Amino acid sequence: MDLESGILCVDLSKDPKDLEEGSEGWKNLCKKVREACEEYGCFQVVYEKIPVELYEEMVMALRDLFDLPVETKQKNKSSKQPYSGYIGKADVVPLYESLGIEDAPILDMAQAFTDLMWPNGNPAFCKTINRMSQMVLELELLIRKMVFESYGIENYYDSNVKNSQCVLRVIKYDAPRHSDDDSTTMGLLSHTDKNILTVLYQQDLPGLEVLSKEGDEWFQVSPRHGTFTVLVGETLKALSNGRAHAVKHRVILRISEKERYSYGLFSAPKEDVMVEVPKELVDKDHPLLYRPFNYVDFFRFFYQNYTLENVLEVYAGVVVN
Numbered sequence: 001m002d003l004e005s006g007i008l009c010v011d012l013s014k015d016p017k018d019l020e021e022g023s024e025g026w027k028n029l030c031k032k033v034r035e036a037c038e039e040y041g042c043f044q045v046v047y048e049k050i051p052v053e054l055y056e057e058m059v060m061a062l063r064d065l066f067d068l069p070v071e072t073k074q075k076n077k078s079s080k081q082p083y084s085g086y087i088g089k090a091d092v093v094p095l096y097e098s099l100g101i102e103d104a105p106i107l108d109m110a111q112a113f114t115d116l117m118w119p120n121g122n123p124a125f126c127k128t129i130n131r132m133s134q135m136v137l138e139l140e141l142l143i144r145k146m147v148f149e150s151y152g153i154e155n156y157y158d159s160n161v162k163n164s165q166c167v168l169r170v171i172k173y174d175a176p177r178h179s180d181d182d183s184t185t186m187g188l189l190s191h192t193d194k195n196i197l198t199v200l201y202q203q204d205l206p207g208l209e210v211l212s213k214e215g216d217e218w219f220q221v222s223p224r225h226g227t228f229t230v231l232v233g234e235t236l237k238a239l240s241n242g243r244a245h246a247v248k249h250r251v252i253l254r255i256s257e258k259e260r261y262s263y264g265l266f267s268a269p270k271e272d273v274m275v276e277v278p279k280e281l282v283d284k285d286h287p288l289l290y291r292p293f294n295y296v297d298f299f300r301f302f303y304q305n306y307t308l309e310n311v312l313e314v315y316a317g318v319v320v321n
């Protein structure tokens with residue numbers, strides 16, 4: 001099995017025929033994706049469709065963006081979607097800074113964000129984030145389709161896509177400079193994502209770590225060119241009636257002179273739709289675990305009440321039994 005340091009790797013670039021729906025290769029990929037979602041809650045995916053120069057343009061775009069004054073970045077307020085808005089240099093994670101760009105694959109949305117950050121215009125930035133997020137969304141939709149097919153719920157795929165939206169979250173971690181204290185290398189605390197799927201790119205430096213399902217081992221996810229990391233979120237776990245595993249992950253930085261950039265496309269249900277477990281995934285052996293829920297409530301629920309001590313109570317609020 002092409003397990004690399006505990007993370008399953010799915011190669012979507014090996015044979016174009018594998019991407020023909022219904023082919024043997026496609027069925028094998030779907031099976032592998034399901035296995036990865038259930039056993040690990042994450043996997044790496046090789047996707048060579050994205051042109052090399054777009055990765056480079058993305059680094060320049062991120063540098064440009066994070067170099068803006070904090071007051072400008074703070075103009076990016078979260079409106080409707082969780083994961084949008086500016087988060088900067090919080091006490092618990094002082095090296096972390098990020099901006100969420102709602103529906104960045106839609107040109108008007110990418111343009112609105114660009115106009116907010118650069119009232120005098122920055123067409124190169126707009127084009128880059130729009131193109132990159134379109135390509136990553138294409139990848140996310142492909143994987144989502146594989147997940148739905150692997151569970152035999154492909155007839156829910158179109159409505160699931162129609163009822164979903166996405167945020168491109170771009171992240172910068174300042175270089176940690178001291179090694180005498182663990183907190184100086186903590187980039188992002190251990191958490192699960194609450195959305196459907198996250199498709200993440202680590203631009204240059206390593207840092208992402210995922211916790212084994214058994215909860216006893218952290219695995220480092222190495223950044224590799226053309227390789228994305230897919231993480232199962234709590235909403236996909238709920239949709240699969242608890243079968244898929246929402247993986248805990250964190251970012252531990254290495255002492256270095258270089259800042260770390262990453263970006264992820266987070267797909268999530270639209271705020272006004274109810275998420276329901278497909279009836280096909282409920283049976284005698286798999287009793288219903290989640291009542292229909294609204295994503296924004298689901299998200300707030302985790303974040304307002306969530307501590308390591310009360311994790312079970314938090315689940316009890318959305319879990320039927």
Ligand SMILES: O=C(O)CCC(=O)C(=O)O
Binds near residue numbers: 169208250251
């Ligand atoms: O920066 C990374 O590699 C991970 C970011 C992450 O987990 C998140 O934004 O939810």
Ligand SMILES: [Fe+2]
Binds near residue numbers: 198
């Ligand atoms: Fe995350």
